[in-house]
Amino acid sequence: MSDPESDFNLKVVLVSFKQCLTEEGQVLLDHYITSWKGLVRFLNNLGAVFSFISKDVVSKLQIMESLRNSPQCEHYTSLQSMVAYEVGNKLIDLDRRSRPRYPNSGCRTVLRLHRALRWLQLFLEGLRTSPEDARTSTLCSDAYNATLAAYHSWIVRQAVTVAFCALPTRKVFLEAMNVGSSEQSVEMLGEALPFIENVYDISQKLFAEHSLLDLP
Numbered sequence: 001m002s003d004p005e006s007d008f009n010l011k012v013v014l015v016s017f018k019q020c021l022t023e024e025g026q027v028l029l030d031h032y033i034t035s036w037k038g039l040v041r042f043l044n045n046l047g048a049v050f051s052f053i054s055k056d057v058v059s060k061l062q063i064m065e066s067l068r069n070s071p072q073c074e075h076y077t078s079l080q081s082m083v084a085y086e087v088g089n090k091l092i093d094l095d096r097r098s099r100p101r102y103p104n105s106g107c108r109t110v111l112r113l114h115r116a117l118r119w120l121q122l123f124l125e126g127l128r129t130s131p132e133d134a135r136t137s138t139l140c141s142d143a144y145n146a147t148l149a150a151y152h153s154w155i156v157r158q159a160v161t162v163a164f165c166a167l168p169t170r171k172v173f174l175e176a177m178n179v180g181s182s183e184q185s186v187e188m189l190g191e192a193l194p195f196i197e198n199v200y201d202i203s204q205k206l207f208a209e210h211s212l213l214d215l216p
């Protein structure tokens with residue numbers, strides 16, 4: 001009989017991002033949410049120092065799940081249908097100077113996860129291509145500074161910097177992916193990272209086309 005814990009590995013999660021995409025390039029939100037839940041499982045395994053990050057992701061996933069379970073659920077099947085619905089019906093706050101009317105819009109919520117996906121892509125690519133003795137805190141903060149940092153307050157950036165010091169070594173990280181040796185993890189990343197890259201690129205293009213990359 002299969003053991004769900006030992007069967008769970010980072011390859012399964014990264015490949016699940018492939019299932020987010022239809023042949024027509026639609027990004028399916030149910031699969032997107034499921035893929036993110038898999039990432040949260042890994043984050044939780046890294047220790048309590050990361051729980052403030054995990055809580056933020058979980059709260060965003062809950063917003064998306066409640067939209068998927070709402071009477072408007074059919075508009076939240078894919079990223080494309082969600083953007084069309086929320087943009088078409090003016091259900092998004094566009095101006096950061098006005099009082100927020102739609103703090104839980106799907107677009108602003110997915111945008112936060114979308115930016116974090118870019119961080120993940122850069123961080124895992126850094127792990128894959130770096131030498132054995134590379135410092136994970138440096139890989140992680142380089143990826144963070146190139147992506148999420150620009151959108152975070154000073155206090156969040158400080159908390160994140162402290163959390164990075166608690167990261168395990170590169171070898172431990174690669175083995176925690178649960179796909180075998182460090183070498184096998186590196187190989188797996190080379191095969192599976194393009195799946196999150198595809199989802200990121202399609203989402204980025206969609207958000208850019210609708211001027212949604214800077215939602216407050």
Ligand SMILES: CCCCCCCC/C=C\CCCCCCCC(=O)N[C@@H](COP(=O)(O)O)[C@H](O)/C=C/CCCCCCCCCCCCC
Binds near residue numbers: 043056119148
């Ligand atoms: C063997 C393990 C393989 C690696 C698995 C990694 C799994 C990673 C899972 C999640 C990644 C982090 C997701 C961060 C989402 C951040 C969303 C965000 O930007 N939220 C901010 C803005 O939201 P609003 O306030 O506008 O609603 C929010 O203010 C910030 C909250 C605090 C947390 C932000 C920290 C982001 C740090 C990213 C590095 C994570 C390091 C994880 C260690 C691998």
